[in-house]
Amino acid sequence: MTKLCGKRLNNHEELELVREDLLKHRNSGTKSVCVCVGPGCAAKGANRLYELFCEAVRQSDSKVKVEAKSVGCHGLCECGPIILIQPGDIFYQRVEEPDVAEIFRETVLSDRIVERLLHEDPSTGEKARSPDEIPFYKAQNRIALAYNGLIDPANIEDYIAAGGYTALPKALTTMTSEEIIAEVELAGLRGRGGGGFPTARKWRSCRESDGSPKYVICNGDEGDPGAFMDRAIMEGNPHSVIEGMVIGAYAIGSSQGYIYVRNEYPLSVERLKEAIEQARQWGFLGEDILGSSFSFNIRINRGGGAFVCGESTALMASLEGRTGEPRAKYVHTVESGFRGKPTNLNNVETWTNIPPIINRGGEWFAGIGTEKSKGTKVFSLVGNVVNTGLVEVPMGITLRRIIDEIGGGVRDGKRFKAVQTGGPSGGCIPSEHLDARVDFDELTKLGSMMGSGGMIVMDEGTCMVRVARYFTEFLQKESCGKCTPCREGLAQMLHILNRITRGEGDVGDIEELGVLAELLEGTALCALGKTAANPVLSTIRYFRDEYDAHILDRHCPAKECRGLFRYEIDAEACKACGICLKNCPEDAITGEKEVPHVINQEKCTLCGICWEKCPFTAVLKV
Amino acid sequence: MAEETRLIEQLIDRYEGDVGMLIPMMQDIQAEHGYLPASDLRSLSKRLEVPLSRIYAVATFYTSFRLAPKGAHDVTLCMGTVCYLKGSPDILEAICREFQVEPGGTTTDRLFSFQAVNCVGACAVAPVMLVDGKYYESVTPASALEILNGLYPDEDASEKEDEA
Ligand SMILES: Cc1cc2nc3c(=O)[nH]c(=O)nc-3n(C[C@H](O)[C@H](O)[C@H](O)COP(=O)(O)O)c2cc1C
Numbered sequence: 001m002t003k004l005c006g007k008r009l010n011n012h013e014e015l016e017l018v019r020e021d022l023l024k025h026r027n028s029g030t031k032s033v034c035v036c037v038g039p040g041c042a043a044k045g046a047n048r049l050y051e052l053f054c055e056a057v058r059q060s061d062s063k064v065k066v067e068a069k070s071v072g073c074h075g076l077c078e079c080g081p082i083i084l085i086q087p088g089d090i091f092y093q094r095v096e097e098p099d100v101a102e103i104f105r106e107t108v109l110s111d112r113i114v115e116r117l118l119h120e121d122p123s124t125g126e127k128a129r130s131p132d133e134i135p136f137y138k139a140q141n142r143i144a145l146a147y148n149g150l151i152d153p154a155n156i157e158d159y160i161a162a163g164g165y166t167a168l169p170k171a172l173t174t175m176t177s178e179e180i181i182a183e184v185e186l187a188g189l190r191g192r193g194g195g196g197f198p199t200a201r202k203w204r205s206c207r208e209s210d211g212s213p214k215y216v217i218c219n220g221d222e223g224d225p226g227a228f229m230d231r232a233i234m235e236g237n238p239h240s241v242i243e244g245m246v247i248g249a250y251a252i253g254s255s256q257g258y259i260y261v262r263n264e265y266p267l268s269v270e271r272l273k274e275a276i277e278q279a280r281q282w283g284f285l286g287e288d289i290l291g292s293s294f295s296f297n298i299r300i301n302r303g304g305g306a307f308v309c310g311e312s313t314a315l316m317a318s319l320e321g322r323t324g325e326p327r328a329k330y331v332h333t334v335e336s337g338f339r340g341k342p343t344n345l346n347n348v349e350t351w352t353n354i355p356p357i358i359n360r361g362g363e364w365f366a367g368i369g370t371e372k373s374k375g376t377k378v379f380s381l382v383g384n385v386v387n388t389g390l391v392e393v394p395m396g397i398t399l400r401r402i403i404d405e406i407g408g409g410v411r412d413g414k415r416f417k418a419v420q421t422g423g424p425s426g427g428c429i430p431s432e433h434l435d436a437r438v439d440f441d442e443l444t445k446l447g448s449m450m451g452s453g454g455m456i457v458m459d460e461g462t463c464m465v466r467v468a469r470y471f472t473e474f475l476q477k478e479s480c481g482k483c484t485p486c487r488e489g490l491a492q493m494l495h496i497l498n499r500i501t502r503g504e505g506d507v508g509d510i511e512e513l514g515v516l517a518e519l520l521e522g523t524a525l526c527a528l529g530k531t532a533a534n535p536v537l538s539t540i541r542y543f544r545d546e547y548d549a550h551i552l553d554r555h556c557p558a559k560e561c562r563g564l565f566r567y568e569i570d571a572e573a574c575k576a577c578g579i580c581l582k583n584c585p586e587d588a589i590t591g592e593k594e595v596p597h598v599i600n601q602e603k604c605t606l607c608g609i610c611w612e613k614c615p616f617t618a619v620l621k622v
Numbered sequence: 623m624a625e626e627t628r629l630i631e632q633l634i635d636r637y638e639g640d641v642g643m644l645i646p647m648m649q650d651i652q653a654e655h656g657y658l659p660a661s662d663l664r665s666l667s668k669r670l671e672v673p674l675s676r677i678y679a680v681a682t683f684y685t686s687f688r689l690a691p692k693g694a695h696d697v698t699l700c701m702g703t704v705c706y707l708k709g710s711p712d713i714l715e716a717i718c719r720e721f722q723v724e725p726g727g728t729t730t731d732r733l734f735s736f737q738a739v740n741c742v743g744a745c746a747v748a749p750v751m752l753v754d755g756k757y758y759e760s761v762t763p764a765s766a767l768e769i770l771n772g773l774y775p776d777e778d779a780s781e782k783e784d785e786a
Contacts, residue, residue: 225702225703265743304684322676339642
């Protein structure tokens with residue numbers, strides 16, 4: 001290894017020397033075992049697997065050189081823990097502790113496949129050796145997630161060997177600020193944090209604003225529940241975010257950056273801290289970056305667990321050490337933002353897209369996607385879908401392809417009901433619109449939003465009124481309380497939805513919700529309040545009959561709202577085992593040996609214990 | 623008292639007395655004590671020349687700050703959309719009933735502090751509960767109670783250790 005490795009690099013040539021060296025070393029027959037320790041796999045014990053592989057490497061006396069790496073989210077969380085072996089791209093799923101020794105002996109040392117751990121296509125029964133053969137990955141196009149699951153996020157050398165930090169020297173040495181902005185403009189990149197604002201336009205306004213210093217901020221607050229795209233990037237490839245920020249800062253003319261990370265993501269903070277430290281050591285951050293005259297530093301701040309702080313002005317207030325209350329935006333933050341100075345805020349995924357755009361050109365990026373939404377978008381595909389996980393798809397793909405082809409359809413053979421996108425400001429899209437193309441404008445037309453990328457699949461067993469109530473409660477709790485429409489309006493909407501889901505709804509409630517929704521949209525201070533009614537409006541628009549059933553028939557068609565359905569015992573399925581009878585706290589169940597049991601509806605308090613306990617699913621919701 | 627002032631002095635140094643870094647300073651105090659002791663907040667207010675009312679406004683606005691000591695363990699239940707749809711309200715109810723604790727509170731025996739948060743970003747394996755940072759996936763009301771009951775120091779095990 002050259003002496004340059006780990007030293008501060010003074011120019012582009014030194015960086016290329018280091019890269020060549022790293023590649024030579026890597027291509028010298030070393031095998032890598034990449035253990036995914038993303039949130040899904042980690043919850044299934046992947047960290048222990050990583051330790052076991054490290055131990056196996058230490059104890060091995062084979063001539064084969066092996067390294068064990070812990071890597072960020074690989075995507076197919078459903079089948080975790082996931083292990084990838086390089087070279088060869090061999091993909092093992094649902095790996096357990098006892099499998100480690102076998103994988104090491106067979107695959108790593110002897111190049112034999114452990115068939116049992118391969119992914120099997122449920123429809124064809126075909127086994128896949130590598131990710132490209134798995135339907136879940138086939139329809140994807142990975143730009144932001146290109147290196148996720150392949151590189152060790154804690155090791156800058158991995159990122160460099162994979163081709164990282166090539167865009168930065170290119171931008172610094174061969175491009176002017178205006179050329180960089182023009183390239184991003186040509187790419188047609190729009191913000192991935194929800195609003196879809198053209199990134200180049202924001203950069204240019206900030207660059208042209210009077211006032212200094214200028215600030216550049218990365219929004220890593222990822223407040224939408226049901227979403228973990230930004231987390232996966234920050235934890236799986238933190239250097240890509242940093243590289244994007246340095247390029248942006250150079251184009252805008254900023255020397256100080258901040259990354260605001262959600263409080264619930266301690267590992268993201270750790271990964272970013274390590275990455276910033278390494279980038280500084282190598283000369284990608286700090287004074288005179290790569291020997292140029294450009295200097296830039298990044299500081300990390302942790303959020304305090306308030307959803308509204310993802311909003312740009314609230315985030316800046318929080319960075320200033322104040323309560324996270326948004327302000328009206330008649331003066332844009334690009335003119336007067338953090339500390340009253342010109343500030344450019346972008347989302348994690350937006351920043352991550354910058355290095356590939358600089359490397360491969362705006363035209364290449366603009367060649368992907370639809371007319372007004374370019375490139376790809378990362379989604380966390382979750383809920384009642386077969387393959388839950390993280391996916392990156394070209395804009396313009398239909399919802400149906402994401403859910404059926406990539407997601408493998410609805411789980412447990414149930415019927416699809418709706419897909420929720422856009423987080424709490426988004427909406428629920430029903431099956432008749434599944435052929436809609438995923439882009440900023442299409443989803444808005446359907447009453448939902450692109451949002452930051454949560455995509456939650458709901459089946460026939462999901463009550464849409466309850467979903468609307470969930471989001472309204474979420475927003476009511478998270479409303480900062482500064483403006484009256486949001487503070488009081490949401491409380492009123494929640495009050496009505498509570499009544500409806502308890503079976504106390506009145507005729508006219510839906511109209512009342514409509515009035516409140518209009519009021520919020522027209523008069524709330526920030527986008528939290530302005531879009532807060534979307535979940536309610538979209539469910540009324542597509543699932544009005546469910547609201548009517550709750551209000552008029554006092555019945556919950558999905559049988560989720562307690563009190564709006566009954567429990568009955570199916571006499572044919574009942575084996576008269578007596579379990580329900582013994583567990584019923586109200587003694588509401590009667591029956592004898594070999595005689596099907598019966599629930600006394602007068603006594604039943606609908607607690608659902610019999611339904612939970614019955615081993616023969618003979619207790620039904622009707 | 624001396625201890626307390628030293629911590630505050632360290633924080634002032636660490637963040638160069640920058641009032642903008644109030645939240646990180648308070649996060650560091652909480653990391654040290656597990657909560658925000660009133661005396662520390664008073665010293666911080668004096669040293670930074672920031673009104674105590676503003677410090678309390680911040681402390682009460684952000685849900686991650688606590689003003690009372692916490693329990694021996696940290697229990698976090700995810701109430702994100704997917705966890706919610708997959709049954710986290712029932713888990714919440716079961717925990718609150720069994721341990722007589724409210725979200726944001728601590729059990730009377732100080733066994734654990736309980737938080738119900740918006741989303742921990744592990745939606746693929748919902749419902750999720752964290753105990754001292756460790757993730758538990760696909761939790762049910764019964765499994766949650768089992769995990770939490772397991773937090774009581776195991777008397778049999780410690781006796782055996784004593785013998786050995
Ligand atoms: C209530 C609210 C919460 C938001 N939360 C986030 C968030 O968690 N992450 C994010 O990147 N953007 C969030 N946004 C959008 C930001 O205000 C802002 O538009 C975005 O970070 C800009 O970056 P972009 O142009 O790269 O998308 C939120 C907006 C609102 C109104």
